[in-house]
Amino acid sequence: xxxxxxxxxxxxxxxxxxxxxxxxxxxxxxxxxxxxxxxxxxxxxxxxxxxxxxxxxxxxxxxxxxxxxxxxxxxxxxxxxxxxxxxxxxxxxxxxxxxxxxxxxxxxxxxxxxxxxxxxxxxxxxxxxxxxxxxxxxxxxxxxxxxxxxxxxxxxxxxxxxxxxxxxxxxxxxxxxxxxxxxxxxxxxxxxxxxxxxxxxxxxxxxxxxxxxxxxxxxxxxxxxxxxxxxxxxxxxxxxxxxxxxxxxxxxxxxxxxxxxxxxxxxxxxxxxxxxxxxxxxxxxxxx
Amino acid sequence: xxxxxxxxxxxxxxxxxxxxxxxxxxxxxxxxxxxxxxxxxxxxxxxxxxxxxxxxxxxxxxxxxxxxxxxxxxxxxxxxxxxxxxxxxxxxxxxxxxxxxxxxxxxxxxxxxxxxxxxxxxxxxxxxxxxxxxxxxxxxxxxxxxxxxxxxxxxxxxxxxxxxxxxxxxxxxxxxxxxxxxxxxxxxxxxxxxxxxxxxxxxxxxxxxxxxxxxxxxxxxxxxxxxxxxxxxxxxxxxxxxxxxxxxxxxxxxxxxxxxxxxxxxxxxxxxxxxxxxxxxxxxxxxx
Numbered sequence: 001x002x003x004x005x006x007x008x009x010x011x012x013x014x015x016x017x018x019x020x021x022x023x024x025x026x027x028x029x030x031x032x033x034x035x036x037x038x039x040x041x042x043x044x045x046x047x048x049x050x051x052x053x054x055x056x057x058x059x060x061x062x063x064x065x066x067x068x069x070x071x072x073x074x075x076x077x078x079x080x081x082x083x084x085x086x087x088x089x090x091x092x093x094x095x096x097x098x099x100x101x102x103x104x105x106x107x108x109x110x111x112x113x114x115x116x117x118x119x120x121x122x123x124x125x126x127x128x129x130x131x132x133x134x135x136x137x138x139x140x141x142x143x144x145x146x147x148x149x150x151x152x153x154x155x156x157x158x159x160x161x162x163x164x165x166x167x168x169x170x171x172x173x174x175x176x177x178x179x180x181x182x183x184x185x186x187x188x189x190x191x192x193x194x195x196x197x198x199x200x201x202x203x204x205x206x207x208x209x210x211x212x213x214x215x216x217x218x219x220x221x222x223x224x225x226x227x228x229x230x231x232x233x234x235x236x237x238x239x240x241x242x243x244x245x246x247x248x249x250x251x252x253x254x255x256x257x258x259x260x261x262x263x264x265x266x267x268x269x270x271x272x273x274x275x276x277x278x279x280x281x282x283x284x285x286x287x288x
Numbered sequence: 289x290x291x292x293x294x295x296x297x298x299x300x301x302x303x304x305x306x307x308x309x310x311x312x313x314x315x316x317x318x319x320x321x322x323x324x325x326x327x328x329x330x331x332x333x334x335x336x337x338x339x340x341x342x343x344x345x346x347x348x349x350x351x352x353x354x355x356x357x358x359x360x361x362x363x364x365x366x367x368x369x370x371x372x373x374x375x376x377x378x379x380x381x382x383x384x385x386x387x388x389x390x391x392x393x394x395x396x397x398x399x400x401x402x403x404x405x406x407x408x409x410x411x412x413x414x415x416x417x418x419x420x421x422x423x424x425x426x427x428x429x430x431x432x433x434x435x436x437x438x439x440x441x442x443x444x445x446x447x448x449x450x451x452x453x454x455x456x457x458x459x460x461x462x463x464x465x466x467x468x469x470x471x472x473x474x475x476x477x478x479x480x481x482x483x484x485x486x487x488x489x490x491x492x493x494x495x496x497x498x499x500x501x502x503x504x505x506x507x508x509x510x511x512x513x514x515x516x517x518x519x520x521x522x523x524x525x526x527x528x529x530x531x532x533x534x535x536x537x538x539x540x541x542x543x544x545x546x547x548x549x550x551x552x553x554x555x556x557x558x559x560x561x562x563x564x565x566x567x568x569x570x571x572x573x574x575x576x
Contacts, residue, residue, distance in 0.1 A: 068548075116497040136494055165494055178482050179496045183503040186478055188558040189535040194466050195560055197531060204564050206424055206453055208467045209404040213565055214502045215471040219558045220565070227552035234543050241540040243485060245533060247477040252529040255522050260356075264515035270476035270507045272483055276492050277501055277508070 001152065004029060004049070004058035006073060008039040009225075010118060011090055012064025013127025016044040018160050021129070027054050030124075038124040055080050060152055063089040068228035071100040078106040086149040088113050092176060093232040094140045094169040111153045112140040112169065115162055116180075122222040133161035140169040177236035182244055184218050184226055185237070191219035289440065292317060292337070292346035294361060296327040297513075298406060299378050300352025301415025304332040306448050309417070315342050318412075326412040343368050348440055351377040356516035359388040366394040374437040376401050380464060381520040382428045382457040399441045400428040400457065403450055404468075410510040421449035428457040465524035470532055472506050472514055473525070479507035 004027040005016045016026050020043070028045030030036050036048045054061070061081070063073050070091045077087045078101060088111040089097055098112050115137040119126060137157045142150055157164050167175075194216070198204045230237055254262045292315040293304045304314050308331070316333030318324050324336045342349070349369070351361050358379045365375045366389060376399040377385055386400050403425045407414060425445045430438055445452050455463075482504070486492045518525055542550045 116495060118497065118499060120499075135497065138495070175486070175491055175495045178485050179492055179500045182481065183478065183500045185536070185539055186474055187503055188555055189532060189539050190471065190474055191558040191561040192535045192554065193470065193528070193532045195557070196535070197466050197528070198463070203463055204467055207404060207426070207463045208564065209406065209423065211406060211408075211506050212467045212471045214505050215475055216561055216565070217502050218499050220562045221555070221559075223552045223555040223559065226555055227548050230543050230551050231546065231548045234546065238540055238544050240481070240485070241536060241543070244477060244481045245536050245540070247480045247484070248473070248529060248533050248536070251473055251477050252526060252533070255518050255529070256526050258519065258522065260515050260519045263518050264511045266480065267476055267509070267511040267514055269483070270479040271509075271511065273479040273504055274508045276496065277504070 001025075001059045001156075002027065002057055003060050003062060003156070004054040005045065005062045005064060006030075006051075006054075006077075007063065007065035008035045008044060008124045008127070009064065010122050010126040010131075011115070012062060013039065013042070013044045013124045014117075014129070014131040015062055015064065015090070015115075015156075015160065017042075017127050017129055018132065019156065020044070020046070022159055027058055029054055035124050042124055042127065044124060044127055051076070055085075059085060060156070061085070061087040062156075063087065063091075066224050066228040067091040067093050067097075067232045070097050074101055074110060075104065078104050078110060081106065081109060083109065085109060086111070086152050088153045090115055091232075092180070092229045094138070094172045096232050098141050098169040107144055108146040109149050111142070111145045111150055113153065113157070113164075114138045114140075114172065114176075115157065115160070117162075120217055120220040122225065130161070132157075135162055137162040137164045138167050138172055139164050140167055140172055142166050173233050174236045177233055177240040181229060181233055181237045182240040184221060185230070185241060186244065187216050187218035187221075188226075190216050289313075289347045289444075290315065290345055291348050291350060291444070292342040293333065293350045293352060294318075294339075294342075294365075295351065295353035296323045296332060296412045296415070297352065298410050298414040298419075299403070300350060301327065301330070301332045301412045302405075302417070302419040303350055303352065303378070303403075303444075303448065305330075305415050305417055306420065307444065308332070308334070310447055315346055317342055323412050330412055330415065332412060332415055339364070343373075347373060348444070349373070349375040350444075351375065351379075354512050354516040355379040355381050355385075355520045358385050362389055362398060363392065366392050366398060369394065369397060371397065373397060374399070374440050376441045378403055379520075380468070380517045382426070382460045384520050386429050386457040395432055396434040397437050399430070399433045399438055401441065401445070401452075402426045402428075402460065402464075403445065403448070405450075408505055408508040410513065418449070420445075423450055425450040425452045426455050426460055427452050428455055428460055430454050461521050462524045465521055465528040469517060469521055469525045470528045472509060473518070473529060474532065475504050475506035475509075476514075478504050 005012045006029045008030045026045040293300045294317045296318045314333040
């Protein structure tokens, strides 16, 4: 296939890099000249082109830009593609994009998807092979997409090593608020709390161990990417944050009361996440 | 040296395992017969003994049991050791143990320490080599310890690959509340929040990505160990939790207000933790 990746950051760049190891030709589109240059230097794409040129040649368009820009870009592409071409996005929120293009005449040439993979790094230099292997990809409103378009996109995700699942767009956004977006806010605020109290950063440096490092890892994540995601998923995320704050207030009151048995019981209950995480690991091993 | 490790879990077991690779003889003491058996099977110690026998033979005692039991055990050992013997603990809180033995006639044979290392696993099976390499060890009230005793303990920590720093006991507990204990409560409550909302654990399994996994990793930690630590450091931890909740409430209000620029600014500020974490990594590489 001739694949055009719009947005050559961590996700777009990694998709391009992986696709280039197969029988595909990769066009890259990026508004940032530095990204364009790096994408060529790092061998992510065969060619940097503009949208006009891509529209003449590409079979499939991958939209991998911050979620606040996804809607306009997808609309623009759908306005101009032919019926033989396909567009899919890889944004972390799905309800708004699905609503924005719901009545577009070429809606059926679009597939709303979200590959659940990433790292805390960003830009073309963060693009890596094997980022997606053994991970899940979510596709929303698949019944609104043409069969041949869906098939092309599923082929690409299969080649990335991903298993695709189908889900309602609003349900997707709600679940992601809990299992992804909340983790990020939790890490960002943990970082803010520690930086705030430990004005002398040397003490954090001296005292932080690997536990702190893994919990706060996501606090390194890209501000543009994540402020856009939080904005797009504000309602669900606000609910999730409210629940999280309630749990924290309860935990604090247990600690304040000196009831060690109650705090032990909370920890035992929290330990149940082990089963889920062990299942995740097994699954990655099985699929990779 | 003849070293007796009291408590053959993750930390005690790993110290024993590492020391056994040197010219030391390792005695193991553990109340749990299963731990005793495993410690021998896994080669953590040369011999399982009781306290009486250890008191006759060992030069140095390492107390590596939950912090709520550390005080009694250290008192008991100090009551019975000779002036040629040394006791040190490796507990995660330092103020209470320092206060408990402050007036003990053999106070000078004790060193209060806290090696900043660990994993989310526990028990003798979790003991690993190289756990401590390149990490920091904190020693409190070193001026109250005899020079020869301090030297023996520093030798052991050096052999573990650790750099020892000296710090006031209460300052230690306060800093640890922020850079360690808070991370744990944050992970435990994140787990509780997600388990609570995602009654159908299959969805967490399907949707959780590596970001969630790393943020929630510490939620697998041992309930006895951590309920004791939280109890011992209740005041500082409660302050830290209060600050964390304030930051979360502020973040939530920013998201609720739809002010994307403000949330971007918060994320940019949180990103500053990068510098600290990168410093940490460089240091580990340099020392190991």
